[in-house]
Amino acid sequence: xxxxxxxxxxxxxxxxxxxxxxxxxDIDETLREIRRALLEADVSLEAVRPFIAAVRTRxxxxxxxxxxxxxxxxxxxxxxxxxxxxxxxxxxxRFAKNPPTVILLAGLQGAGKTTLAGKLAYWLRSxxxxxxxxxxxxxxxxxVTQLQVVGDRAGVPVFAPEPGNGVGNPVKxxxxxxxFAKAKMHDVVIVDTAGRxxxxxxxxxQAADIRDAVRPDEVLFVVDAMIGQDAVTTAQAxxxxxxxxxxxxxxxxxxxxxxxxxxxxxxTGKPVMFASSxxxxxxxxxxxxxxxxxxxxxxxxxxxxxxxxxxxxxQAEAEKMAGKLARNExxxxxxxxxxxxxxxxxxxxxxxxxLPGVSGIKDQLKxxxxxxxxxxxxxxxxxxxxxxxxxxxxxGSRRQRIARGSGTSVxxxxxxxxxxxxxxxxxxxxxxxxxxxxPGLPGAGGLGGTKRKSAKAKAADKASKSKGRSRSGNPAxxxxxxxxxxxxxxxxxxxxxxxGQFELPDEFKNLLPPQ
Amino acid sequence: xxxLVIGIIIAAIAIIGATALFYRARGSRRxxxxxxxxxxxxxxxxxxxxxxxxxxxxxxxxxAAAAPAPEAPAAEVxxxxxxPTAGRLVRLRSRLSRSQGTLGQGLLxxxxxxxxxxxxxxxxxDTLIAAxxxxxxxxxxxxxxxxHTRVQGARTVDEARALLREELVALIDPTLDRTLKVAKxxxxxxxxxxxxxxxxxxxxxxxxxxxxxxxxxxxxxxxxTVVLGAADTFRAAAADQLxxxxxxxxxxxxxxxxxxxxASVAFEAVKEGxxxxVDTVLIDTAGRxxxxxxxxxxLGKVKRVAEKQGTVDEVLLVLDATTGQNGLVQARxxxxxxxxxxxxxxxxxxxxxxxxVVAVQKELGVPVKxxxxxxxxxxxxxxxxxxxxxxxxQ
Numbered sequence: 001x002x003x004x005x006x007x008x009x010x011x012x013x014x015x016x017x018x019x020x021x022x023x024x025x026d027i028d029e030t031l032r033e034i035r036r037a038l039l040e041a042d043v044s045l046e047a048v049r050p051f052i053a054a055v056r057t058r059x060x061x062x063x064x065x066x067x068x069x070x071x072x073x074x075x076x077x078x079x080x081x082x083x084x085x086x087x088x089x090x091x092x093x094r095f096a097k098n099p100p101t102v103i104l105l106a107g108l109q110g111a112g113k114t115t116l117a118g119k120l121a122y123w124l125r126s127x128x129x130x131x132x133x134x135x136x137x138x139x140x141x142x143x144v145t146q147l148q149v150v151g152d153r154a155g156v157p158v159f160a161p162e163p164g165n166g167v168g169n170p171v172k173x174x175x176x177x178x179x180f181a182k183a184k185m186h187d188v189v190i191v192d193t194a195g196r197x198x199x200x201x202x203x204x205x206q207a208a209d210i211r212d213a214v215r216p217d218e219v220l221f222v223v224d225a226m227i228g229q230d231a232v233t234t235a236q237a238x239x240x241x242x243x244x245x246x247x248x249x250x251x252x253x254x255x256x257x258x259x260x261x262x263x264x265x266x267x268t269g270k271p272v273m274f275a276s277s278x279x280x281x282x283x284x285x286x287x288x289x290x291x292x293x294x295x296x297x298x299x300x301x302x303x304x305x306x307x308x309x310x311x312x313x314x315q316a317e318a319e320k321m322a323g324k325l326a327r328n329e330x331x332x333x334x335x336x337x338x339x340x341x342x343x344x345x346x347x348x349x350x351x352x353x354x355l356p357g358v359s360g361i362k363d364q365l366k367x368x369x370x371x372x373x374x375x376x377x378x379x380x381x382x383x384x385x386x387x388x389x390x391x392x393x394x395x396g397s398r399r400q401r402i403a404r405g406s407g408t409s410v411x412x413x414x415x416x417x418x419x420x421x422x423x424x425x426x427x428x429x430x431x432x433x434x435x436x437x438x439p440g441l442p443g444a445g446g447l448g449g450t451k452r453k454s455a456k457a458k459a460a461d462k463a464s465k466s467k468g469r470s471r472s473g474n475p476a477x478x479x480x481x482x483x484x485x486x487x488x489x490x491x492x493x494x495x496x497x498x499x500g501q502f503e504l505p506d507e508f509k510n511l512l513p514p515q
Numbered sequence: 516x517x518x519l520v521i522g523i524i525i526a527a528i529a530i531i532g533a534t535a536l537f538y539r540a541r542g543s544r545r546x547x548x549x550x551x552x553x554x555x556x557x558x559x560x561x562x563x564x565x566x567x568x569x570x571x572x573x574x575x576x577x578x579a580a581a582a583p584a585p586e587a588p589a590a591e592v593x594x595x596x597x598x599p600t601a602g603r604l605v606r607l608r609s610r611l612s613r614s615q616g617t618l619g620q621g622l623l624x625x626x627x628x629x630x631x632x633x634x635x636x637x638x639x640x641d642t643l644i645a646a647x648x649x650x651x652x653x654x655x656x657x658x659x660x661x662x663h664t665r666v667q668g669a670r671t672v673d674e675a676r677a678l679l680r681e682e683l684v685a686l687i688d689p690t691l692d693r694t695l696k697v698a699k700x701x702x703x704x705x706x707x708x709x710x711x712x713x714x715x716x717x718x719x720x721x722x723x724x725x726x727x728x729x730x731x732x733x734x735x736x737x738x739x740t741v742v743l744g745a746a747d748t749f750r751a752a753a754a755d756q757l758x759x760x761x762x763x764x765x766x767x768x769x770x771x772x773x774x775x776x777x778a779s780v781a782f783e784a785v786k787e788g789x790x791x792x793v794d795t796v797l798i799d800t801a802g803r804x805x806x807x808x809x810x811x812x813x814l815g816k817v818k819r820v821a822e823k824q825g826t827v828d829e830v831l832l833v834l835d836a837t838t839g840q841n842g843l844v845q846a847r848x849x850x851x852x853x854x855x856x857x858x859x860x861x862x863x864x865x866x867x868x869x870x871x872v873v874a875v876q877k878e879l880g881v882p883v884k885x886x887x888x889x890x891x892x893x894x895x896x897x898x899x900x901x902x903x904x905x906x907x908x909q
Contacts (some may be wrong), residue, residue: 039650042839045641109862109890110720110835139890141728142756149751149773165759197865224720228647228839230867237866251719254804256841279719279749344809 027059030074041296043259044232047266054081079293085265086272087289091246093273096217099187100132100178104214106207106242107222108234109195112250114143116222116276117192118150119284124188125156131188134177135160136170136210139194147192154281157184170194170206175213191216198237207242219244220273223260225251231260232267239268246273249287253277257296261287317341328428332388332420336380339373378406379416391417618646618868619679619907626675631664646868647839652877656682680904686873689900691882695857696828697734699794709825710742710788712796714781716814716853717833718845719802722861724753726833726887727799728760729895730859733885734795735764736893742791744784744798745770746777746817757799763892767791777801777813778820785824805848818853830855831884836862836869846875855879861887864894 031052038048058077095101103120105113114137121131133151135158137143144164151158159177162168174191181189193210196203211219221244223231238244247264252275261272272287321338324330380388382405387394394402394417403410625639636657643653663678695713702708715727724747731741743761745768747753754770761768769784771777781798788796800817803810821827832855834842849855858876860869863886872883883898 036650039644040840042647042841045645108837108865110722112720140725140756141759142752145752145755146750153751197862199866224835224837226718226835226839226841226845227837228842228867228871229645230647230837230865231839233866234837251804253806254718254841255806255844256839259839 024060027056027074031056031059034074034078037297038259038262041257041259042226042228042231042263043296044229044263044267046232047259047263050266051081051085051262079297082262082293082296083289086261086287086292091271091273092286094217094245095188100181100189101187101218102178102189102191102214102216104191104193104211104216104219104242105222105248106193106219106238106244107195108197108224108227109140111195111222111224112276113137113195113222114146114150114192115279116248116250116284117147117190118154118156119276119281120274121151121156121188121190122154122281123284124190125154129188130186131156131190132177132181132184132186133158134174134189134191135162135164136174136177136191137194138162138164138168138170138173139166141165143192143194150281157186171209171213174210178214189214198234198241204237204241211242218246220246220248221264221270222248222250223264225249225258225260226254226256227260231263235264235268239270244268244270246271248272248274248276250276253283258292259296261292262296325427328424330424330427332380332383332391333385335420336377336388339377343373375406375408375412376416379403379408379413382406391420618642622679623672623676623908626660626664626679627672631661636661643870646870647842648868648870649840649843649874652686652870652874656686676908680908683904683907684900687900687904688876688882691876691880693857693882693884693898695884695897697739697795700825707789708792710785710793710796711828712785712788712798712821712825713829713831714798714800714818714821714827714853715831715833715859716800716849716855717802718804721802721833721835721838722887723747723802723833724756724760724799725890726831726859726861726885726895727797728757729887729892730831730885731761731766731797732764732892733895733897734797735766739795740791740793741766742784742788742793742796743768744781744796746780746784746798747801748773748775748777748780749801753799753801760892778817781817781821782823785821789824805845811848811852814849815852829857831857831859832881833859833861834869834872834875835867836860836865837867838869838871840871840874842871843874843878846879846881850879850881855881857882857884859883859885859887859895860898863887864889 034055035048035052038051039045043051055074055077058081059074093101093103105117105120107113117133121133124131133147133154133156135144135147137147142165144160144162148158148160159173159180161176162173170193177189177191180186191210191214193207194203196207198204219242221235221238223235227234235247247261247268247270249258249261249272252258264270265272272289272292274284275287275292276284321330321334324334379402382402383394387398387402394413399410399413403413406413621642622639625635625642628635639660640653640657643656644650648656660678660682663682664675667674667678697711697713699711700709713730715723715730717723727743731743734741741764743757743766745754745757747757748771751773754768754773758768758770760766767787769780769787771780771783777800781800784798785796798817798821800814801810803814805811818827818830830853832846832849834846838845846855846858858872858881860872860883863869876882886896886898886903888894888896
């Protein structure tokens with residue numbers, strides 16, 4: 001049901017191939033798919049309409065009809081438009097000339113204001129400011145306590161003169177906090193307010209009163225990335241009620257596509273300033289429009305993957321690993337080690353789904369569960385240390401023993417060893433520089449994912465399956481390596497390589513960081 | 516150096532994926548887990564809450580000796596007497612139609628136009644999409660409406676209303692069993708009687724703790740006795756929040772230290788509940804995004820451990836009405852991990868329509884059992900499809 005835009009467009013464009021020119025009907029159909037994809041990413045109708053209109057204008061213009069590959073061109077337009085709208089002017093927090101700077105947080109219940117207040121305070125503190133948190137949420141039971149705990153964790157004082165739970169006047173608390181901050185020399189005041197609904201006139205009035213009492217330098221509207229069509233109504237209500245200068249998108253660590261970012265931006269014209277993604281205090285970042293664009297379009301999310309990976313992997317460990325690779329000493333033990341680390345990143349299906357070019361085998365991916373990872377671990381752990389050091393010594397009888405020991409079968413052991421050797425070769429090449437293709441995922445055509453290759457890989461896979469034997473990764477690998485060589489030659493990296501049905505977003509092309 | 520790390524990671528993922536797929540391809544040896552069987556029809560479904568033979572003892576004081584955690588003296592807090600659930604949805608109807616009325620009204624206006632042309636149908640579809648119904652279900656509903664109007668030729672407002680009502684009710688499927696299984700299990704086969712256990716799960720910020728608190732009030736209003744389990748040991752002050760709810764109605768709250776194993780709190784809560792002989796144990800869990808494998812495993816464990824002393828009778832997924840299409844994914848994952856038995860749709864008093872539950876109900880067959888309609892302590896109502904639709908079309 002939730003096909004990605006790329007899948008869908010791939011189907012649409014299949015019929016177009018060879019035409020080289022788009023008829024108005026083709027454009028209509030394509031735009032319908034894009035509209036649908038955006039709606040399923042929770043972009044509001046109000047935002048979709050003008051967006052589609054803008055894409056249509058550009059799609060009908062010469063830039064598409066004259067392009068070599070019109071289909072690709074349309075995706076590019078969509079991506080550009082998205083980044084354009086999401087990015088626009090990005091801006092940083094404005095600090096007041098005369099401290100304290102006052103930041104007011106507002107939003108629906110459960111959007112994550114209190115957690116965000118803590119994160120913001122932690123971030124500001126690490127930037128060298130001395131923030132103070134103000135507990136102006138006196139509505140929800142124990143919201144004050146929660147903020148105090150959050151403040152403790154962030155190492156930031158909390159101004160909470162009222163116990164909360166319906167007692168006390170938030171406007172007064174907010175007002176007093178300014179005096180408190182001045183007296184105690186805090187240069188930033190973060191006011192956490194109670195969650196409120198856009199249609200609750202009384203509470204909106206209260207929010208406006210708080211705003212008037214503290215005259216904030218920044219009012220941030222906190223919105224949950226999972227919000228649906230209601231984003232527009234809510235944003236508008238807050239815009240009219242209190243007004244805000246920037247938007248914070250929370251819970252981005254889920255898999256919601258976050259169309260709300262586009263809706264809010266389109267309707268209110270206010271930029272998304274921060275992205276919050278997790279329950280820990282440090283999981284807080286400035287907003288990256290490009291990433292959001294490819295997330296909304298569901299183009300795979302390599303950047304997120306890489307980022308998460310960087311967090312989970314120990315730098316020293318990685319360097320050690322790299323050294324080993326360069327000397328061609330990468331062993332199964334190291335692989336096991338890596339696998340353990342990867343597990344921390346979340347479910348395997350999710351990780352695989354983040355790789356671009358695997359959309360063709362989405363259904364198969366769903367089949368994988370994390371127990372498979374345990375099985376791989378079991379196979380490796382059934383090997384002797386000697387075998388893990390040097391897999392070449394594993395002969396027939398050893399294989400049988402390993403299979404028995406891990407509760408698997410000999411072909412499964414064979415398959416693992418084969419894949420490992422392939423990967424090792426590839427990685428050591430990588431360590432020497434350059435970025436060759438990936439070993440073929442069966443049916444996926446790996447990362448460099450060209451259409452031709454993937455078709456071949458599929459065929460090979462099918463053939464091997466029918467024989468019931470482990471398939472050699474060779475056809476795919478050979479292609480991948482060829483692609484990589486080609487890519488190195490023209491200095492482009494296999495990720496930007498054309499030949500698929502659509503173009504990968506820019507970030508994949510830029511995957512190779514500047515040397 | 517950085518990109519090397521990246522390369523290694525990608526390669527490792529690719530190897531694992533390829534190997535895993537290989538297993539899958541070979542598949543047959545390992546039976547794929549059967550899809551969750553249709554929820555077993557409870558042999559002794561609860562018809563009337565009064566049938567438990569237990570008198571309402573809402574003012575029960577917690578047994579001090581059994582308290583595993585220090586608790587504020589509950590006796591000093593004045594106990595509130597929550598209002599009974601009957602007719603709650605009727606009382607809350609006004610609140611519902613305040614926000615939802617526009618949906619029904621808009622649709623009605625469109626449907627009773629003189630000429631139902633292509634543009635009007637598109638508008639109707641857009642209205643439904645704007646209610647978070649999802650592109651697919653919205654299209655289907657419009658298709659059915661179209662067929663019906665063509666066949667029956669509904670033109671007047673009343674006809675259109677009847678038609679729309681029929682379709683909307685069908686969409687929400689009134690045949691699903693929406694009763695909460697919260698009555699005490701009687702002693703049987705030598706096993707002593709034990710309380711029913713209900714767990715409340717969901718992603719962060721949907722209102723789980725609030726729902727648990729309100730649900731405790733609902734149950735107490737209906738004459739049940741309740742023990743609360745604060746298995747949200749992660750979020751700052753979540754246990755306090757739940758305890759505050761409990762104290763207001765005199766329900767005893769079992770809690771652990773912050774950061775304690777939530778499964779142990781759940782276990783303790785069921786044990787306490789059994790010891791005290793209450794009807795229902797309500798376990799509040801920490802909010803968790805369905806994408807966090809570790810946290811989902813933890814949730815599975817909470818349920819397994821709670822089940823060591825019997826069954827977990829209800830697993831309620833709390834969905835926020837503002838949630839968009841991601842709600843379906845959430846429900847799917849939670850259903851997989853803890854086999855949810857019902858949905859609580861919260862924050863319906865806002866402008867959001869919560870249309871995603873239609874898709875969830877359809878795909879997973881899990882009915883909406885309760886709706887949350889405000890911040891007031893008694894703003895949780897049992898979900899009644901017909902009354903709900905009537906409120907929409909008012």
